[in-house]
Amino acid sequence: MSQQPNALIREKSPYLLQHAHNPVAWHAWNEDAFALAREQDKPVFLSIGYSTCHWCHVMAHESFEDEEVARLLNDWFIPVKVDREERPDIDSLYMTVCQLMTGAGGWPLTVFMTADKMPFFSATYIPKMTRFGRTGMLELLPRINELWQQRRRDILQSAVSIAEHLRQFVEGDLLRQHQETAPLSAATLDRACAQLLERFDAEHGGFGGAPKFPSPHNLLFLLRRHARTGNAQALQAVERTLLAMRLGGLFDQLGGGFHRYSTDERWLLPHFEKMLYDQATLTRAYLEGFEATGNALFAETARAVFDYVQRDLLDDSGAFHAAEDADSEGEEGKFYVFTTEELVQILGEEDAALAAELFNCRREGNFLEEATGHATGANILHLTAPLETLAQAMGLPVDELRRRTNAIIARLFDARGRRVRPHKDDKILADWNGLMIASLAYGARVLQDQNLAAVAARAATCILATMRLPDGGLYHRYRDGEAAVPGLLDDYAAMLWGLLELHQATADTAWLDQARTLATLMCEKFWDTDRGGFFQVAGDAEALLVRLKDVHDGAVPSGNSLAFFGLRLLARLTGDTAWTEKAQAMLQAFGNDIAAMPLSYTFFCCGLEDMFQPAAQA
Known part of the structure; x- marks a missing residue:
């Protein structure tokens, strides 16, 4: 070089x-x-x-x-x-x-x-x-x-x-989008649910084949679907998927947090990046899954992710860094995997044997080289069942297995900490932080842990203090003392959601006031006055070839879906019908697209489900 x-x-x-x-x-x-x-x-x-x-x-x-x-x-x-x-x-x-x-x-x-x-x-x-x-x-x-x-x-x-x-x-x-739109009805949501369940992998969880992305908004939609209609298949699909992701290699069994996606259909072989947005949206899905099912493992998973984010992604300012790399020392996943010889060196023969059985480690390894499919000798730690089920199969009391497992995890985590860590991308992004703030604040309510609300409040305070444009709007990125890149729709919409969740978690009206201000600026800067809906960039942004307006929900919900969700929540919390009217105008703008392929707009459909059942969680 x-x-x-x-x-x-x-x-x-x-x-x-x-x-x-x-x-x-x-x-x-x-x-x-x-x-x-x-x-x-x-x-x-x-x-x-x-x-x-x-x-x-x-x-x-x-x-x-x-x-x-x-x-x-x-x-x-x-x-x-x-x-x-x-x-x-x-x-x-x-x-x-x-x-x-x-x-x-x-x-x-x-x-x-x-x-x-x-x-x-x-x-x-x-x-x-x-x-x-x-x-x-x-x-x-x-x-x-x-x-x-x-x-x-x-x-x-x-x-x-x-x-x-x-x-x-x-x-x-x-x-x-501007053509005359038939009002979206419950039938649209029926089709979205049917399309998702047709793609559901009943054996391994998730939707479709390899590679598999977590796509938590699919799960959030099905949870709302179950809450409103009692659809048992919708809840079963969510439970199976949440459990499979938590037990599989997609989840870091030692340090908490989820990797970006699975290269196989079984959630075993991940691409090892850890992205802040995945931690944020997946914790929301696990929290709502816990509320719907009472499964304590889902609450435990959300806590583990929150612990990871606070330990490894929290900036000294209070906001959160963007991501951790898949690679270290030039190899993907090297930081996370173990050979059976390493298990013995770290744990001794007896505990290494238990760890190998517990986490499905083999001498030849279970981490396959992507290009050839050959075993590498390294193992991705994963479970095949919850500890209660494994204890029964092993003939051990659950409490004993849990105690020994926790001790093994602690020792392996400590040993892993002495390895060369993956690179961390330490920039702060307003939109991803908004998603994390929303999940932390929601977690404070569900888990009855006000410390999570305090962490969320500190992050929001940092964003609002250091990433503000002269007109009160947002910058997109902050790093090394510099805020830059005028905010995009996603920044405003995600931070709007985060502030509204903070208000609900703390009952502090200052967060609601900040949310109102941000929503007003969002409408002024991004609203398409001719056709409705929000553009991705503000009207005074750098001129590119075209000005995009996207509502498709990909790895994260689109800015328009977040805005629709946030405006409806703001209307409910303030009683101001102007926000409802703006949300209704979005239905007019995007109704044709959503009606044609609702599967592609599942987070937008979350807001629609809440419309048909106003009492549903928002």
Whole structure:
């Protein structure tokens, strides 16, 4: 790697700083970079990722730390790096482009574009050398440069065509949203429930096949469905999924917290990143699952996640860091897995045998290499049943097994703590903190633990004190003493939910007042006065190719779904019908999309369920 830093050394993003010593002459996304592209008559090579992304690391090591690849990038392109978590507006725009062009998406996201920000080629991970049917960087870069030099008109026409196709795609969404909408009814929710249950994996829990994402909003919707209609299948699907995720490798059995997703259908083999948003939304699902079933393991799981977040993600300021990496010492999952030999070294023969039986460890290992499927000798600790069931199978008293298990966990956790830890992305994001504040405050009520409310209040105080725009609005990111990037819809909507939950947990009207202010600003900055609903970015934000308006619930609920949920809750807590009217206008804006495929909008459907049963938890 080059010892001379590039322009990223002046940035705050941990992801950009990871690339500050690459031999690639990276620029951050700014007008200077695009002006340089115009001045030097070069296309822009845009690379989007995030600091805890495994495949981003792979591409960095293969290509961006390689002198040969760097020379081609520096000679023929203006290389630009973007942290998708710092600039979700840029990421979502060009991810939409990638999906339209290739039918797929993911990170790292690679886009070749003109100096006017119009894309003409898009891909995800690109290896250095051509392999596995993927064209490599050393073959692709010369090809793109040749086209730029010899067939410029074709490239520019393609870029114009792609940009126009993007505009038509977005405008088509907006027009469809604006068409006359039949009122959403209970039948829409019937279809959402039926679609989810059709995809439910009764054997392993979760929905669909591998890879499996937690998608807690699916569970929250089914819990509301059960509460309103008594649908037993909905509750059974939630119980099975919550239990399977808690017992499986998706959950860190030693340190608490959930990994990002499972690569297999059994929740055993995770991608080991730990994201703040997953901790926030999953604790909400476990808390509501505990309320619905009385299963103490669900409450215990929520407490374990709260403990993890406070121990490992809490900033000195009181707010929460974004994520922990999957990799350490260049290997995914190395921090988390154990060989049976290591168990013996740490625990001794007798306790190691119990740990191996308890956590399903084998001499050959259960952690399979993703590319080959071969055992690595390492084990992902996981359970096959709750301790009560395991105690019966082992012929041990439950209390004895619990005592010995807790002692084993403590010793393994202590030993693991002496390993090289995964990288932590220590930036503070307003939207993810809003989700965490909401879950902590809700947990304070469900678990009757006011300390959780105090932790939530401290985080909210930090966000509101350090991440405010001059007009009282929010910045999106804070790190190393700097608040930056004007807030997006998700920041306002998630913080609105967090403040409303804090008000309910503490009965402090100051949080309700702050929520009102934030909701007012959200409506002023993001509301589409022509068609209804909220845009992702404010009207005075940096101009990109199009202004997106998304309601689809992905890994986290969309900004519009959060806003709908929050506005309805604000209306209920204040009695102000203006907020109800705004929520009703959102139904008009998005009713066609939701009615056509309600499965894609399950958090929005949570708000709809609450409409049909106002007494349901909100």
